[in-house]
Amino acid sequence: RALGQAIGLALDAAIVFGTGTKMPTGIVTALKAVSQTPNVVSHANTVTGKALVEALIDDAAKITSKYGSDLIWIMSKKTWLKIKKNMMNVDANGLYVAGNQLPIIGGDIIELGFMPDDVIVGGYADLYLLAERAGTKIGTSEHAFWVADQTGFKGTARYDGKVLDTNGFVAIGINGADGDDMVHSFPSDSANL
Helix, strand or coil: CHHHHHHHHHHHHHHHHHHHCCCEEEEHHHHHHCCCCCCCCCCCCCCCCCHHHHHHHHHHHCCCCCCCCEEEECHHHHHHHHHHHHHECCCCCCCCECCCCCCCCCCEECCCCCCCCCCCEEEHHHHHHHHHHEEEEEEEEECCCCCCCCCCCEEEEEEEEEEECCHHHHEEECCCHHHHHHCCCCCCHHHHC
């Protein structure tokens, strides 16, 4: 189960930040590759409250693809709590409201622990094509750790993926985060060099 979870987390990270070399090409990578793209934006740390809400609405408007249908917003939990704090409002009953969708804009929130704080990636999930090249394999070996009386486990999976339409996504930095903060480092694969 732990190996399956690790493969799933690595795949999630590749879908967002993948380099395209021995992994899917990520959404942010595809957006940054487009020259002069308006779909990678940054907001200063002075943009808060109503001004931040308005800026996020303008950013969402940059998603112009007419083919997408499942709007999602990917961010860390800390970033989502910052957004909630800025979007928190009082309803007619005097209760504070903030749900699991981006208020006003819509779209499901996906909290992923590897996301850098103050970075939001949003767009239409169905405009990302993911193909499983080879099935997931789980293997064991007692040989490598025989002296220590241990068993080694490994899990492998091969996927290809790419953004079908960069107009269907946006990468947003808040609190001063910019394109340089929209990165994820992948550990080297020492077994398959």
